[in-house]
Every structure is written in C-alpha cells, then in structure tokens.
Amino acid sequence: MSEKVIIQKHSGEKEAFDPDKLHASLRRAGASPALAKKVEESILPMLEDGMTTAAVYRKAFRELRKMQRATAARYSLKKAIMELGPSGYPFEHFVGQLLKNMGYEIEVGRVVQGQCVKHEVDVVAHNDHQQFMVECKYYNSQGKYCNVRVPLYIHSRFMDIEKRWRSTPGLEKRSFHGWVFTNTRFTEDAMEYARCVGLRMVSWDYPRKEGLRDMIQKTGLFPVTVLTHLNQKQKQALLEKEVVLCRQLYQQRGMLDTLGLKPGIKKKVISEIEDLIGDNL
DSSP states (O other): OGGGOEEEOTTSOEEEOOHHHHHHHHHHTTOOHHHHHHHHHHHGGGOOTTOBHHHHHHHHHHHHHHHOHHHHHHHTHHHHHHTSOSSSHHHHHHHHHHHHHTTOEEEEEEEEEOSSSEEEEEEEEEOSSEEEEEEEEOOSSTTOEEOTHHHHHHHHHHHHHHHHHHTSTTOTTOEEEEEEEESSEEOHHHHHHHHHHTOEEEBTTBSTTTSHHHHHHHHTOOBGGGOTTSOHHHHHHHHHTTOOBHHHHHHTGGGGGGGTOOHHHHHHHHHHHHHHHGGGO
8 A cells, every 4th residue: 555655756746655765765874674674664554645755754764763863863864964054154164074084175165366356165175286166055955956057157266266276376286176065966957067167066966976975974974963862953053163063073072061961861962973973983
C-alpha cells in the first residue's frame, strides 16, 4: 500500500513514494542497512496521499533521532545548511572554514579593489599558487536554484578583480580563479556557462562526489545547526558569535555555558559532537 502513496516534491510535482530513495538517503547519512530498514518500516504506516517530501523527511528524522542521534544529525544536514541564515552571512563563514580546511588562507567579507571599482567579496582564499574570489549564494528554501544570471554577474566581477590582481606586486606566481558555492543547486544553463568561462561551481551535489554534501561528510566539518540537542534559538546564538562548526563548539566548550544549558544537556551535546565527528575532531 505504501508504494502507491502519492507525495508532492518541492517543485510541486507529484510522484509515487519510493522507499528505495528513503533507504538510500538514510544510508548516505551513515545509517546501517538494518537501521535504515527499521526507520523505513516505522514510517510507512504514517504515509498519506498528498504528503510532501518535507513531511516524509520530518517523520524519518524523528524516528531516526529516537534510535541514533548522531546519524539523525547527519540526515538533517541539508536542512541544517538551510538554517545558516537568515542573512546568509553564517554560510559565508562556513564556506570559509571548508576552504581553510583545504589548506587555503581565507578572509571573509573583504572589500577588494578591481580594475574599475571596488567589490565586496564573500571570501578571498589563496595558497602559494592560487587565489580565488569566492561568492556564496545562500537560499533558505530548497525550491530555489541558482540560474544563469548568477555566474554571469559573478564572472563579470571576477574579471574586473582579476585585472587588478594580475598587476599587483607579489602575486606574480599565482593563478586567479572565480568560485561559486550554493547550498541548493544550479540550473543547467548556469553550469554550462560556468564550464565555458572556467568559473568553478559547487552546489549541494555538484560536482559529482565533490559537492557540498560530500565535502562536509569527508571532512567532518558539520555546522552547529545539525545538533539535535540544541533548539533553534540556541543555534542562532552560536551563529551570531561566529561559531559555525561543531568542531569549533567542541574546542570552545565554554560557549555552551552562554546558552544556559543544564549540565546534563551540555554533556549530551558534547557526546553528540564526538559521535558525529569522531576522528575529525
């Protein structure tokens, strides 16, 4: 019966519920085959015609949270990235931390002089051989995609900055590149244009196996918004203090005292981070 339930996607399109997709998403979050099957079986009786994919996710998340908190945190990753708002500024800091982990020196929110005008750049990243103008396009809704106007605009800004960088003493040995990160997806024409002009692009699942989700899972750089023992207000308080990573919170555990947590909850938060990140602490 569950296989005939019709659900509504974020786009408004309707399709039959596919338990294999749910199983695959749970496995990507680190659930064992047995745990994924258990969650799947627990929510099947709850499904109804017309239910949205978001509602299905919420039910799966609640069941998973009862069984294994750290896996539930990983499962909530896309939603947690959406919560790096509402301004998008925490997302810029988050992307900066990802790049820093890759070995680049970073500056967030820097004003850069171009050949013609000044530009406020989300992140400037560099090593000895490369320098990047990085722009972060944050959306708080999964239904919004970056269309071709985004890379068109960013590439024009990059070309102005690149001209100035090429004539700047001390940068002769570096190559210069533009880079765009988004927490949703790019349209096909946006990706086609970026490939044509050499603009690097990272979305939730692009490039394949090297998208935002893959980068986070490989490095263990999970945002604090995944933590299941903190509420929305507590997470926002951390973001306002520029604590965007679970690793940062673990290293600065005194920040938990500013949230007014009871000792038992504080221990649970620390334990959840340890289970979530493991060797990447």
